[in-house]
Structures are given as structure tokens and as C-alpha cells.
Amino acid sequence: MSADVLVLGGGLAGVAAAQVLGDAGVRTTLVDRADYHQFQPLLYQVATSQLPAEDVARPLRTIFADVPEVDVVVQGVASASLADRTLVLDDGRRLTAEHVVVAAGARPNFFGVPGAAEHAFPLYSVADAERLRRHHRALVAEAVRTGRFAPADLDIVVVGGGPTGVEVSGAIAELATALRQSDRLPTAGTVHLVDRGAAVLAPFSPKAQAYAHRRLEEVGVDLRLGTGVAAVRPDGVDLTDGTTLATRTVVWAGGESGSAIVQQAGPTPGRGGRLDVRADLGVDGFPGVWAVGDVANIPSGPGPDAPTLPQLGSVAQQSGRWAGHNVLRASRGEDLQPFRYKDKGIMAMIGRNAAVAEVGAHRHEVDGPIAFAAWLGVHAMLLSGVHSRTDAFLSWAWDYFDRDHAATVESHDAPRRIAWGDDSDDVPHIDLGG
Ligand SMILES: Cc1cc2nc3c(=O)[nH]c(=O)nc-3n(C[C@H](O)[C@H](O)[C@H](O)COP(=O)(O)OP(=O)(O)OC[C@H]3O[C@@H](n4cnc5c(N)ncnc54)[C@H](O)[C@@H]3O)c2cc1C
Numbered sequence: 001m002s003a004d005v006l007v008l009g010g011g012l013a014g015v016a017a018a019q020v021l022g023d024a025g026v027r028t029t030l031v032d033r034a035d036y037h038q039f040q041p042l043l044y045q046v047a048t049s050q051l052p053a054e055d056v057a058r059p060l061r062t063i064f065a066d067v068p069e070v071d072v073v074v075q076g077v078a079s080a081s082l083a084d085r086t087l088v089l090d091d092g093r094r095l096t097a098e099h100v101v102v103a104a105g106a107r108p109n110f111f112g113v114p115g116a117a118e119h120a121f122p123l124y125s126v127a128d129a130e131r132l133r134r135h136h137r138a139l140v141a142e143a144v145r146t147g148r149f150a151p152a153d154l155d156i157v158v159v160g161g162g163p164t165g166v167e168v169s170g171a172i173a174e175l176a177t178a179l180r181q182s183d184r185l186p187t188a189g190t191v192h193l194v195d196r197g198a199a200v201l202a203p204f205s206p207k208a209q210a211y212a213h214r215r216l217e218e219v220g221v222d223l224r225l226g227t228g229v230a231a232v233r234p235d236g237v238d239l240t241d242g243t244t245l246a247t248r249t250v251v252w253a254g255g256e257s258g259s260a261i262v263q264q265a266g267p268t269p270g271r272g273g274r275l276d277v278r279a280d281l282g283v284d285g286f287p288g289v290w291a292v293g294d295v296a297n298i299p300s301g302p303g304p305d306a307p308t309l310p311q312l313g314s315v316a317q318q319s320g321r322w323a324g325h326n327v328l329r330a331s332r333g334e335d336l337q338p339f340r341y342k343d344k345g346i347m348a349m350i351g352r353n354a355a356v357a358e359v360g361a362h363r364h365e366v367d368g369p370i371a372f373a374a375w376l377g378v379h380a381m382l383l384s385g386v387h388s389r390t391d392a393f394l395s396w397a398w399d400y401f402d403r404d405h406a407a408t409v410e411s412h413d414a415p416r417r418i419a420w421g422d423d424s425d426d427v428p429h430i431d432l433g434g
Helices: 012-023 040-047 126-146 163-181 206-218 313-331 369-384 390-402 405-411
Strands: 002-008 028-032 036-038 057-059 070-074 077-081 086-089 094-102 106-108 156-159 191-195 222-225 229-233 236-239 244-246 249-252 256-258 289-291 345-351 354-359 364-367
Touching: 002 012, 012 028, 012 070, 012 094, 012 313, 028 094, 040 126, 040 163, 094 313, 126 249, 156 163, 163 191, 163 206, 163 249, 163 345, 206 222, 206 345, 206 354, 206 364, 289 313, 313 369, 345 369, 354 369, 364 369, 369 390
Parallel strands: 002 028, 002 094, 028 070, 094 289, 156 191, 156 249, 191 222
Antiparallel strands: 036 057, 077 086, 086 094, 106 256, 229 236, 236 244, 345 354, 354 364
């Protein structure tokens, strides 16, 4: 089977590339192992029962329902040979095309820490978030039912003090506070946040770091900075400073590397196991091959020493779109254009009424509701690439930020939903097996 373009991956990058190509009338096949797109920035709300998993995933076939040129194939890609632009699927099919856009994302990097891959909960997919939610909820339910529990049953260790680790720590700590206030348990456990660095939110300014530090402490997070994780066991974590934290729940937000599929696909993987790309997003030495989003090392400017862009939703979406346009230029025989990233800044939501943002390329620092508004604007824009109902997201998100939603979650079994509408085609089939 052949298409004009193959897109590997239906995340923000792959969807954006396929949309550009499909809209231009190019026959495009998008392959993903899941039948849905997953919106990673809302995964920790799933993990902390603030949102059902279905609300952060959207069927790929629904996204492309009005773009007949895009054919969605729901299959894992078992291997890729980028030299001849071929993907071999789990069911044995081989797909080839004139162009392949690799948008296969990333996977957790456990940095060889013993026990981490076996016992820690990564937070990279809807299935990961749902597994963590069920595990934590089962521990809480057992403690409430029996009234007997050790601190380790409810304490949680979060590894990694970057935006994901900070956001998930803040959300879990708020949930623990709500649980305590519900009088169902005398204590709801402590969240320990461990990071090798001296401060949380390493990419942010010292002022933003101090704000995040203070807000996390205010919601009861125990910050263990300047120490790493030596080993993860089913009942605890050994730290490099010689101490041990007893816990049955370790959340891994400690880093990521390029998707497994690109490790043996032809090009030698670059830093972080990602594919190095030229400024035009093409892979050198592999004509017709492009790499975008989290799977790619995308230069931030001209010259060999330019640092690469961070693994962010807006980088993924913009690079996906740009690669789509460069494929169109290539097929028209036009010059390729170097990727120009429109930097919206960096931001993190720490909890209710607490967010921090460095807005725009000049990194203007704001916090509190203004930072949340910036977060909302950027995320609504990301979401608009995969969902038409951003108004529903905006109203859910303001409510989330504004109210003590953790308390509501604790008193109701079902989290409040985003009012996406009730079209049954919009419900993804989430399989926790993979
Ligand atoms: C918990 C979390 C929170 C985040 N929060 C933010 C945030 O607030 N703001 C922000 O800007 N960014 C955030 N990010 C980063 C952002 O979500 C990513 O940079 C972006 O989603 C990457 O998009 P992508 O399309 O490159 O990869 P992905 O979204 O990972 O998509 C890759 C796709 O490829 C598919 N795939 C991979 N291998 C195979 C295979 N072998 N066969 C078939 N399919 C395959 C996967 O199933 C997946 O659908 C967050 C990330 C995480 C994990």
C-alpha cells in the first residue's frame, strides 16, 4: 500500500502535519497505535480524578472526519526503515510513501535507575494517567474501609521537579488536603517531590522558581531538592543522600527520551534518543523524511551551536504544521523554509489559584490568575488543533482554577466533565493494556 505521505504518530505534531497535508488535497496516511489523540497537558488532571480519561482523548477518525484525504490506520508500528520510507505495522502490513513525517513523540526515561521501570508510574499517556488514578484511589479506599494503614500507603513520591512534576505534586497535595478535610481519614499522606537540582522548574527564572517553591510548601509538599533517586522499590524509594522514603506510589516525571521506534530506524539518534533535524525539519541523509515534535531535536536558530527547542506542545504543533508545508513546497519543487518557532513562553499550573508563566520570547514573568490566563490561552490554542469546542474547555478550566475542585472530587465518585457535547463518535476506546 502506498500513500503520498505517511505520518507516524497522532499527537499534536502528527495531527497538525496531517491537517495541513489533507487540507491541501495530499493523500496522507496517519498511523497510531491508539485510535485517539491524547492531550498530554491535561493528563495530571486525569491522574488526580479531576477529569475522566475520555475528556482528554479524542478519536483520530473524528478529528479527520471532514478531511477525506487523511486515512487513519490504527496499528502499532513494529519497525521503520527510513532509508526507504517504509513502516512495518504490527499486523505485518508495509506502508511506503514519498514522504514520511515522524511524529512518534517520546517515552519516559528512567536513566537506568534500578526498579524505576518496574515500580514507578510514568505520566505520558492517558493509560498511564488512568493506571495511576486507579492505584491511588484503591489505596485511599482501602485505608478508608479498614481504618488501618501505614503512612507509606498514602504517601506519594514524585520524581522530577520540572513542570510536570510540579503540576502533579500540587494537584495531588490539594487532593490530599480535601481528603483530610472530609474527615474520612485522619491523614491523607504527604507528597514528597525529589529533584537533583537546587530549585524546582529549572527552565524558569529564580523569581518563578521561588513562587512555585512557596506555593508547593503552602499546600504541604515536602521538597527534597539537591538529591537524586538511587533505586525504586515496591515499598519505597532510596535517595542518593542515603535516606529512604517509604511509599507505594512513585510518580516518574524525571525525564523523557525519543520514542522507541526511531532508535533502529536508520538515522543515528541524537541527544535524548531523538532524531536530529535540519532547520527545515528534514532528516539529513534521508530524503523525504521529516521529524517533528517530541521525537526531534529541532534547532532554535541558525548555526550548528543553536540550542534545540524544548519538548512543548506549541513546538510540536507548530513544527508539525511547518513540516506539512515543507512537504508541499518540496512536491511543488519550491525552496524549503527553515522552521520559525513563535515562542509563547513557558508556564506551569501549581494548583488552585496558583500558576506561573514567563510570557513570550522575552520571558516576562507573571504569576497567579494572570499566569493562569496565559496558560489557558496557550492551551486553548493547542486544543483547537484537535477539538472544535474550546469554549467548553475554557469554562471547565476557569472553574477548575477558581474553585476548590479537589474537595468536590473527594465527595463525588465521578469527576466533573468538560461539556464537549454528547456525540457518541467522540468517545475514544481507551485500552489500559499497552
Ligand atoms: C504530563 C505532561 C504534561 C505536559 N504539559 C504540557 C503543558 O502544560 N504545556 C505544553 O506546551 N506542553 C506540555 N507537555 C508536553 C507536550 O504535551 C508534548 O510536547 C507534545 O504533546 C508532544 O507531541 P508529539 O505529537 O510530538 O508527541 P505525542 O503527543 O507523544 O504523540 C506521539 C504519538 O505517536 C504514537 N506512537 C509512538 N510510537 C508509536 C508506534 N511504534 N506505533 C504507533 N504509534 C506510535 C503515540 O501513540 C502517540 O499518539 C506535557 C507533557 C506531558 C507528558
